[in-house]
Amino acid sequence: MTDTTRPKGATSPRPPAPPPAAANVDEGQGEAPDTLSLGPLPGYLGYKLRQAQAASFRHIDRMAGESDLSPGRFSLLTVIGANPGVTQTRIARAFGLDKSTLSPVIDQLVKGRLVARKRSKTDGRAYGLSLTAAGRRSLDAKRAQIEAQEKVMAATLSPREHAGMMEILDRIVAALDVAR
Amino acid sequence: MTDTTRPKGATSPRPPAPPPAAANVDEGQGEAPDTLSLGPLPGYLGYKLRQAQAASFRHIDRMAGESDLSPGRFSLLTVIGANPGVTQTRIARAFGLDKSTLSPVIDQLVKGRLVARKRSKTDGRAYGLSLTAAGRRSLDAKRAQIEAQEKVMAATLSPREHAGMMEILDRIVAALDVAR
DNA sequence: TATTGTTATACTCTATAACTATA
DNA sequence: TATAGTTATAGAGTATAACAATA
Numbered sequence: 001m002t003d004t005t006r007p008k009g010a011t012s013p014r015p016p017a018p019p020p021a022a023a024n025v026d027e028g029q030g031e032a033p034d035t036l037s038l039g040p041l042p043g044y045l046g047y048k049l050r051q052a053q054a055a056s057f058r059h060i061d062r063m064a065g066e067s068d069l070s071p072g073r074f075s076l077l078t079v080i081g082a083n084p085g086v087t088q089t090r091i092a093r094a095f096g097l098d099k100s101t102l103s104p105v106i107d108q109l110v111k112g113r114l115v116a117r118k119r120s121k122t123d124g125r126a127y128g129l130s131l132t133a134a135g136r137r138s139l140d141a142k143r144a145q146i147e148a149q150e151k152v153m154a155a156t157l158s159p160r161e162h163a164g165m166m167e168i169l170d171r172i173v174a175a176l177d178v179a180r
Numbered sequence: 181m182t183d184t185t186r187p188k189g190a191t192s193p194r195p196p197a198p199p200p201a202a203a204n205v206d207e208g209q210g211e212a213p214d215t216l217s218l219g220p221l222p223g224y225l226g227y228k229l230r231q232a233q234a235a236s237f238r239h240i241d242r243m244a245g246e247s248d249l250s251p252g253r254f255s256l257l258t259v260i261g262a263n264p265g266v267t268q269t270r271i272a273r274a275f276g277l278d279k280s281t282l283s284p285v286i287d288q289l290v291k292g293r294l295v296a297r298k299r300s301k302t303d304g305r306a307y308g309l310s311l312t313a314a315g316r317r318s319l320d321a322k323r324a325q326i327e328a329q330e331k332v333m334a335a336t337l338s339p340r341e342h343a344g345m346m347e348i349l350d351r352i353v354a355a356l357d358v359a360r
Numbered sequence: 361t362a363t364t365g366t367t368a369t370a371c372t373c374t375a376t377a378a379c380t381a382t383a
Numbered sequence: 384t385a386t387a388g389t390t391a392t393a394g395a396g397t398a399t400a401a402c403a404a405t406a
Binding site: 361362363364365366367368369370371372373374375376377378379380381382383 | 384385386387389392393396397398399400401403404406
């Protein structure tokens with residue numbers, strides 16, 4: 001999810017470089033030396049959604065310093081911060097993830113002292129999760145980066161377009177999760 | 181990239197289940213039994229982009245049969261199909277990937293007999309890639325699924341909204357790849 | 361020396377299955 | 384029996400570094 005304390009010495013795997021715009025050409029006759037066709041790909045909304053999502057991660061990564069939170073860990077810390085005492089299972093359900101997915105990540109966050117894990121008084125199986133002071137600081141720092149990115153995106157959109165995107169994206173999610 | 185022939189007996193890792201809509205609630209006072217706050221997440225365009233992208237993959241996966249192409253391998257086969265004789269390096273550049281990323285994937289595609297790899301006559305280092313008949317069939321089958329998904333998305337959008345999305349998504353990618 | 365491609369290694373994100381401990 | 388969490392294993396997708404072969 002969020003990558004707390006990226007292993008100090010680790011070579012953090014960087015996202016791919018932005019694909020050259022040239023490749024975005026829609027099919028076509030321009031068989032120039034190093035331009036290749038992406039076929040029908042640029043006509044698919046799903047493809048563009050993927051491109052935009054990838055560009056977002058790439059951009060966040062470029063803003064990030066060493067041992068910074070990954071987008072996934074950021075969202076995990078955000079939810080823990082907004083729901084002190086929450087359990088792993090509840091978080092997994094909220095994100096639609098399997099509980100086993102969270103175990104190792106939360107373990108890293110706990111080892112990195114960003115998250116505190118306390119056994120529940122009322123249920124000996126469950127843990128209550130909360131942010132440590134360091135976790136809160138990491139989260140705040142990352143949120144500033146995220147919100148800077150939001151400003152970059154908002155700056156290229158009119159307020160109407162921005163609101164429209166938010167709404168349409170929800171509609172797309174709803175349609176796809178129902179379909180089939 | 182694309183996942184050609186998913187290892188026959190392999191338990192293809194399924195995408196996460198759709199998160200319950202309840203989790204979408206924006207902060208709030210409603211501290212109901214199992215509703216947890218996502219904090220500021222639902223207000224971020226980047227977060228919604230990620231959700232929509234994930235919903236798209238999830239939906240494709242639900243349509244897919246056994247040993248079907250992953251979205252990544254689909255795009256890879258698409259580009260090979262549209263540019264017979266293309267080299268790995270050129271594809272990597274077009275997608276903004278490192279060349280080392282493609283080696284294992286293409287190797288699988290070749291082993292799965294979906295892609296043919298021939299040493300270039302003019303450059304002994306390079307391979308020319310092309311689709312086999314089976315590769316073409318897999319690609320066509322997958323494309324039908326992809327286009328079915330495109331119809332599902334298009335059905336929830338007005339033509340203007342659809343066109344707007346395509347254009348705005350491009351604008352977001354351009355803005356993010358320049359920023360910082 | 362530069363380029364094409366491979367291999368080893370690593371990291372994120374995700375899943376299923378099997379298991380422990382607690383309810 | 385059901386639930387919370389862990390561990391082992393697996394797979395997609397991506398990277399860097401080091402290397403071989405060819406240019």
